[in-house]
Amino acid sequence: MITDVTYGEGWDAASRTVLGPMNRRRATARDAAGEPYAVVLREEGRPQPVAVLHIAWAHGYFGVWAYDDRGRRTREFDLRRLEPERLFLRHVARWRYDTEDLPEFAEQAGRVRVDLYPDGRGRKVSEPRGSEGGSLRTMADMPEEQRWIPVSEFGAWEWTQALVTDGQFPDALREAPETNPTPLATAFAAANWRPPTPMRPRHLDKMFTPGTRFSPPYDGDAGPYVVQRVIDAEPLRLPTGHVIACDPSWITPGKPFTVAVPPGDYPTQIATAAYASEYEDTPVHIEDYTAARVLISEKPTVAWELALRPGEDPRTLRDGECYGFGVDSGTGCFVDAAAAAQLIGRENALAQEPDPDGILVREDPESGGNLIAYPSGMGDGTYPVWIGRDADGEVTCLVADMLILGHQELLND
Known part of the structure; x- marks a missing residue:
């Protein structure tokens, strides 16, 4: 045959x-x-x-x-x-x-x-x-x-x-x-097929623009998401420039990203978005932490790429997939690799309370680095970090996306 x-x-x-x-x-x-x-x-x-x-x-x-x-x-x-x-x-x-x-x-x-x-x-x-x-x-x-x-x-x-x-x-x-x-x-x-398309970043700049409106989180009586606050945390101090993103309560921090930045102190911001809803006929105001970013330079970002750790190959990603850092405690953080061993771990996580904005800063006097922790959006999960680059290919920022507004649509006023 x-x-x-x-x-x-x-x-x-x-x-x-x-x-x-x-x-x-x-x-x-x-x-x-x-x-x-x-x-x-x-x-x-x-x-x-x-x-x-x-x-x-x-x-x-x-x-x-x-x-x-x-x-x-x-x-x-x-x-x-x-x-x-x-x-x-x-x-x-x-x-x-x-x-x-x-x-x-x-x-x-x-x-x-x-x-x-x-x-x-x-x-x-x-x-x-x-x-x-x-x-x-x-x-x-x-x-x-x-x-x-x-x-x-x-x-x-x-x-x-x-x-x-x-x-x-x-x-x-x-x-x-x-x-x-x-x-x-x-x-x-x-045609009804295309090669697999991994997750791509969306709205990363708009997430940090107060007043920007996005589609509601669900159908029903919920109002639109509106970027509420951009919280200025303490600068992230990177003595080596090798950045780690992880859950600060984990036993080990994992490996730093393959892309390093020049050593230095960098402004760090945490963004939130809120929407109005009702619960048992009572109006409620819901505010979610949507992203955290480290600003490396003031130049405009013209391109984005997924931050990777050693051994992660973007060619293996399937539709909608990404590499990211895992969260089990509802909290994520940025930290320099030189300070991570001293600042990561459950004992450290329980030793200090976050400030009223939910931000926690830990210091490592020996390395000169610090850790900046923040609430991770809806809680536990896996969250990507995106690297921004300018027209010359230099790193402009790192953004931890909590995968909330990236799935929403921008609303025209």
Whole structure:
């Protein structure tokens, strides 16, 4: 039996059709240029595809969707080209349909999700009964050699057989008959896929502009978020310029960011936003801590990037994901690496009360550094730090985003 190969701009999962069909020559050119395209693999006589491949080398992305003979997705693979000749298996999802009439992604469909990381870590979430039952979270035990797959040349799609089926692909692949290509703009307007897009910063300057209005936190009687206060904390003293963001009550502070700043004392600000609501017919005023920033220079910020620690690779981030610092005590902080060992820890956290604004400052006379702690938005979670740069590429600021206003929309007055 022969498997047909069709190339296109994308794949419409709802209608099971190729969007913007293209010939092999055009697909080869897109592959070489790193531009997105899709590959649909079919078995002769089977209306549903065996697999759909989504490829965008400029983003280091190779995605695989596998289907059963009823057109239901059964497996999904997210591979990243972290090395020129090897793909890293970043994510695997599997769905199990116990009956023939169970719809795709049904709530009661069993599912397993595995996330892997290049440093050897991994986690697995199993839900044998879907959302109707419990879940089991464990470490993902996968040998190193199974986490990496050699990059094959264009058209050699047979290697995906180990991913998408328990059986074997046929030995030969046949190019599907050519069709008239859909114009590029039209195809992309209809295409329903794109390479994974990690979290991007939003409204970082506006968070520190008092009076700026954002959409309400929820539907109902809540009023809009309004930037309420920008609290000037004491300057952050950085004797080495190697900055750490963490929960100040943790046992260990973790590693500093890979981007350092010149040693010095820098203005530090904490921003809040508030909204009006009601509770049992009584008006209430809710104020949230939304962000903290360290101002490194007065030059305008023209670009933002995610602050990273050693071992964190932004190429492994999936849709909406980011690296950040974890919080378990409802408090975050900035501190220099030279002072962190002396200032971080539960005993230190309990030894001093924050000021009326919720800000806590600790000093380390030996290193000359200090720690500035602040309430972390809604409480516990993982929060990104964004690095601002000026037109010359120099660091202008560091902003810890509490992920409150970044999800809201600016309101026009």
